[in-house]
Amino acid sequence: MKKSLKLRAVVSPTPAIIAAAYDEKGKADACTLAFYTPSSHKPPCLTIAINATAKRRTLKSILHSGAFTIGYPSIEQAAEADYIGIASGYEHDKIAEVGWTVTKAEKVNAPVINELKLVIECKVVNTVTIGSHVQITGEVVNIQADEGILDERGKYSLEKLKPIIYDEENWRYLAVGEKAADAFKCGLVFKKA
């Protein structure tokens, strides 16, 4: 027996990520996002959605500069990521207030938050407004990973990155759990010869 729940954009579970962009004066701004999804393999693209009715400073900066970065905070950085998702860039120098620093990205005009261990550089290729939010699709033009999160094959490891899982239903942050099965493999038990 199923029950109907309150209507909303169900986003749980999803990583809490941080989008960063330069404003018109070259100052770095950032906001925490849960509305985030990969959206194309070729070219590699991802899509974020930012509330246009709420006057997000980072939205203005992304649309102005045409570029942004996405960084993955680790679970140890939950308080920093949370603050960046609470305070407004119009009133606070949030990145400095949490003790973080930025460097210009290698391939786009956007800031890389140095303390985030996995950062994706994107150039804006499409925007579309759906209801309250502007969906911004960015083509991935560079991915920077701290060596410390790479395994022996050079692949980033979720166990080392420890991304934050946002539980929207209960307003909590969770850690990634243990490996449960092999993708594209465990389902083969149902394949008929």
Ligand SMILES: Cc1cc2nc3c(=O)[nH]c(=O)nc-3n(C[C@H](O)[C@H](O)[C@H](O)COP(=O)(O)O)c2cc1C
């Ligand atoms: C866990 C979490 C997830 C969030 N996800 C989104 C999101 O997907 N889209 C959005 O517009 N705002 C989201 N926010 C809110 C913004 O991060 C927040 O309003 C921020 O202060 C905006 O900062 P800015 O005005 O400096 O850009 C989220 C906040 C938190 C804490």
